[in-house]
Amino acid sequence: MMGQLSLDAYSITTDPLLPWPLIAGLGALLLILALFGFWRHAHGSMLRFLLGAVLIAILFNPSIIEEQRRYQKDVAVVLVDRSPSQALEHRTDDANKAMTELKQKLARFDDLETRIVESSGGSDPAEKGTELMEALHRALADLPPNRVAGSILISDGQVHDAPTDGKDPAINAPLHLLMTGNPDAGDRRLMLTEAPSFGLVGKNVEVKLRVDDLGREAEADGTATISISRDGVAMPSQDVRIGQEETVQLPLSHGGQTVFQFAVNDGPEELTRINNSAVITVNGVRDRLRVLLVSGEPSPGERTWRNLLKSDPAVELIHFTILRPPAKQDATPINELALIAFPIDELFNFKLKEFDLIIFDRFQHLNILPDEYFHHIVDYVEGGGAVLEVDGPSSAGQFSLYRTPVEEIFGATPTGEVLTGGFRPSLTDLGRRHPVTADLLPPDLANDASAKTNPNWGRWFRQIAATSSRGTTVMTGLDGLPLLVLERVGKGRVAQLFSDQIWLWSHGFEGGGPHAELIRRIGHWLMKEPELEEEDLRTAVVDGRLEITRQSLSTDLPTITVSRPDGTEDHLQLKDAGRGHATATVSAPLPGLYRVSDGQRQAFAASGSLNSLEFRDPRANAAPLTPLTKASDGGIFSLTKQTIPDIRRIAAGGEMAGNGWLGLRQNRDYVVAGLRQVPLLPIWLALGLALLLLLLTWRREGR
Known part of the structure; x- marks a missing residue:
C-alpha cells in the first residue's frame, strides 16, 4: 500500500518494508516505552525515543517524487460573423480590421493559442437567421474546458440561436462581443404578416402586410407606397399607413401558380433594400367547373361522359339530350316534348357565358335550336369559352353541327363518310410532344418509335372521316385520318374527337386505354390550365436550385436567360428531356424573385422565406447576446x-471585462510528462544516524 501527499510539483510517498499493522504496533510500543521513561525521568529517554523514531522511519521507506510538468497553452476562440447582414454599412471593414488587431494583440501572450473561425451564419440565414452559437460550439467541441481562455465574437449582434436566458453549458469561459455597425441607424422594413397559399380563380385573395421604420418608431407617421406586380406585370400601387397592419386585395386571373411581388418606397433611413420587398406564390384553383353537356341520340358513350363528369365533385354538370328524331314530323309543340320544360332560351341567351365548358356529344341539328343560339356559341368561344365536340355517325350527315354557324370555330370538318374497322388510336409526332397526349403512353413506350403506330391500347371500331384545315392533330385513327384535333379560336379553345367509341376503353375492351386521363387532359387544356399549355415556360426553386422546364411543340432549344434578385444574369442551354420538355437547372442561393426568359415567354419563381429572418431587423444590436x-x-x-479593447490575462475568479479592456482566463493547465523518484532518507544516512543516536544513548547511560 502506498500513500501520496501533493506539494505542487513534488510529492512524498512511502513503500513500507513491513506490513502496516506491524509497523503501527512497533510505533505504539516505542511510544509507550518513551512515555514510561519520561515519567521515571530515566537518563537517555529522549535519545532512545529518537533512535526508535529513526528505525520506524526506515521501515516506512519514504521517497520524494518530482513531477515533470508541461504547461499547456490556453486557447482563445475568435469567431467572425460573415452572415449576409454583415455586408451592410461598413461592418465587413470593421470586422476585418478588428480581426487583424486582435491577432496582433493576442500574439503577445506566449501562453495563449488563438483559434480564428469564420461563419456564414448557418445553412439558411433567410429561414433560420444567423446561427453563430452553433459555429462556436463546433469550435469548442475538441477543447478541454480547462484550456479555454474565452471567446471573442466579431458580429453585428444579430444572432438568432443565442439562448435568451444566458444558459449555455458549452460556454464556461468569458464571452465577449465586438459589435460592428452603428446601433443608432434606422431602416424601413416591409413584412407580410399573412399571405394565402391558394385562392379561387376569378376571386380576390387577401394579403396582410405592415411597413415599419425601425429606429424611428416614435416618429412613425404618414404613409408609404407599395408597388405590386403579378407575374412580372405591374398592378396599381397602394398607399399604406406606416406602423399599422394593412390588407391588400389581389385578383387571381388563372389557375396554377401566380407570383406576386411587393416593394415599398425608401424610408428616411435605409440600411438595406432587401427587406423592402417580398414575394409570394399563390396557387389558383377553380371553385366549381360548370359544364353543359348536350347529347344527341342515346349511346354507350353518353354514359361514359356523364359518369366521368359526375364523379368529379368540382364539376357542376347540366346535361340534356335531344330525343326527337328527324323523321318524326307532327304538330306537337316543342315545349310539350319534355316532362319538364327545359330553359333552352335562358341557357343559350343569358347564361351561356357562365359555363366553363360546353360538350356536344353526337349532337344532331334538328332545328330545335335556332341559328341565333349557335351565333352565341361562336361569340362565347371567341370571348374565351371552350367547346368539345364528339362526333358519331348521326352527327356527320345532313344534321351535322357543321351545317350551323358553329362551323367557323372548327379547324377540321367531317366528310360525311363513316369508317368502320378495328384500329388503335395513335399519337402524331406533334401529339407525342403535346401536353394533352404526350404522357398517355407508358414510360417504356414513350421513346419507342413503333409505339406511335401500335400503342398498347384497346381497339376502336368506328371513326368519322374528316379533313383538317387548321388546328393541331394530336391523334389519328384509320388510314391516318385525324382523330383528335385541338385548336385555339380567338380567346377560347375547341377540341374535336372524331369517334364516339372512347367508351370501349372505359369498359376495358382488349385492355382498354387511358380514357379518364385523356378526357381529363382535354378538359384541363380547354380550361387553360397552365401545366397543359403547348408553349410554356415554368420554373421553381427546389432545395436551393432553380429548376426550369420549357414545354414546346418545336424541337428548337433556345438559350434561357435567368435574372437573379441581385440583378445578375445567367445564360443556360436547355437539355431535351423528351415528350416536348426541355430542362435546365442552376443554383439559387439568394432570396427573392428569379426571372426566367426564353426570348418570348417569361416565368417567375420566389426563393426564400416569406420574411427573411436575417433581414427582419438588420440594425446592429447587442440585445440577443x-x-x-x-x-x-x-x-x-x-x-x-x-477602439479595439486591450486584452488582459486574468486568473480564474477575477473580473473579465472593464473600461477599454477585456479579459481572457489564465488556466495554467498542464500535463505530467514524467516522474523522478528520490529516496527521502537514503539507507546509508539512516543507518549512520541510527548508529550515532545509539552511541549517544550508550554514552549518556554510561555516566
Whole structure:
C-alpha cells in the first residue's frame, strides 16, 4: 500500500518494508516505552525515543517524487460573423480590421493559442437567421474546458440561436462581443404578416402586410407606397399607413401558380433594400367547373361522359339530350316534348357565358335550336369559352353541327363518310410532344418509335372521316385520318374527337386505354390550365436550385436567360428531356424573385422565406447576446464608438471585462510528462544516524 501527499510539483510517498499493522504496533510500543521513561525521568529517554523514531522511519521507506510538468497553452476562440447582414454599412471593414488587431494583440501572450473561425451564419440565414452559437460550439467541441481562455465574437449582434436566458453549458469561459455597425441607424422594413397559399380563380385573395421604420418608431407617421406586380406585370400601387397592419386585395386571373411581388418606397433611413420587398406564390384553383353537356341520340358513350363528369365533385354538370328524331314530323309543340320544360332560351341567351365548358356529344341539328343560339356559341368561344365536340355517325350527315354557324370555330370538318374497322388510336409526332397526349403512353413506350403506330391500347371500331384545315392533330385513327384535333379560336379553345367509341376503353375492351386521363387532359387544356399549355415556360426553386422546364411543340432549344434578385444574369442551354420538355437547372442561393426568359415567354419563381429572418431587423444590436455575455462575465464593445479593447490575462475568479479592456482566463493547465523518484532518507544516512543516536544513548547511560 502506498500513500501520496501533493506539494505542487513534488510529492512524498512511502513503500513500507513491513506490513502496516506491524509497523503501527512497533510505533505504539516505542511510544509507550518513551512515555514510561519520561515519567521515571530515566537518563537517555529522549535519545532512545529518537533512535526508535529513526528505525520506524526506515521501515516506512519514504521517497520524494518530482513531477515533470508541461504547461499547456490556453486557447482563445475568435469567431467572425460573415452572415449576409454583415455586408451592410461598413461592418465587413470593421470586422476585418478588428480581426487583424486582435491577432496582433493576442500574439503577445506566449501562453495563449488563438483559434480564428469564420461563419456564414448557418445553412439558411433567410429561414433560420444567423446561427453563430452553433459555429462556436463546433469550435469548442475538441477543447478541454480547462484550456479555454474565452471567446471573442466579431458580429453585428444579430444572432438568432443565442439562448435568451444566458444558459449555455458549452460556454464556461468569458464571452465577449465586438459589435460592428452603428446601433443608432434606422431602416424601413416591409413584412407580410399573412399571405394565402391558394385562392379561387376569378376571386380576390387577401394579403396582410405592415411597413415599419425601425429606429424611428416614435416618429412613425404618414404613409408609404407599395408597388405590386403579378407575374412580372405591374398592378396599381397602394398607399399604406406606416406602423399599422394593412390588407391588400389581389385578383387571381388563372389557375396554377401566380407570383406576386411587393416593394415599398425608401424610408428616411435605409440600411438595406432587401427587406423592402417580398414575394409570394399563390396557387389558383377553380371553385366549381360548370359544364353543359348536350347529347344527341342515346349511346354507350353518353354514359361514359356523364359518369366521368359526375364523379368529379368540382364539376357542376347540366346535361340534356335531344330525343326527337328527324323523321318524326307532327304538330306537337316543342315545349310539350319534355316532362319538364327545359330553359333552352335562358341557357343559350343569358347564361351561356357562365359555363366553363360546353360538350356536344353526337349532337344532331334538328332545328330545335335556332341559328341565333349557335351565333352565341361562336361569340362565347371567341370571348374565351371552350367547346368539345364528339362526333358519331348521326352527327356527320345532313344534321351535322357543321351545317350551323358553329362551323367557323372548327379547324377540321367531317366528310360525311363513316369508317368502320378495328384500329388503335395513335399519337402524331406533334401529339407525342403535346401536353394533352404526350404522357398517355407508358414510360417504356414513350421513346419507342413503333409505339406511335401500335400503342398498347384497346381497339376502336368506328371513326368519322374528316379533313383538317387548321388546328393541331394530336391523334389519328384509320388510314391516318385525324382523330383528335385541338385548336385555339380567338380567346377560347375547341377540341374535336372524331369517334364516339372512347367508351370501349372505359369498359376495358382488349385492355382498354387511358380514357379518364385523356378526357381529363382535354378538359384541363380547354380550361387553360397552365401545366397543359403547348408553349410554356415554368420554373421553381427546389432545395436551393432553380429548376426550369420549357414545354414546346418545336424541337428548337433556345438559350434561357435567368435574372437573379441581385440583378445578375445567367445564360443556360436547355437539355431535351423528351415528350416536348426541355430542362435546365442552376443554383439559387439568394432570396427573392428569379426571372426566367426564353426570348418570348417569361416565368417567375420566389426563393426564400416569406420574411427573411436575417433581414427582419438588420440594425446592429447587442440585445440577443447580452444575457450570454453577462452570464459568462464577458463584455460588449461597440467598434463604431470605441477602439479595439486591450486584452488582459486574468486568473480564474477575477473580473473579465472593464473600461477599454477585456479579459481572457489564465488556466495554467498542464500535463505530467514524467516522474523522478528520490529516496527521502537514503539507507546509508539512516543507518549512520541510527548508529550515532545509539552511541549517544550508550554514552549518556554510561555516566
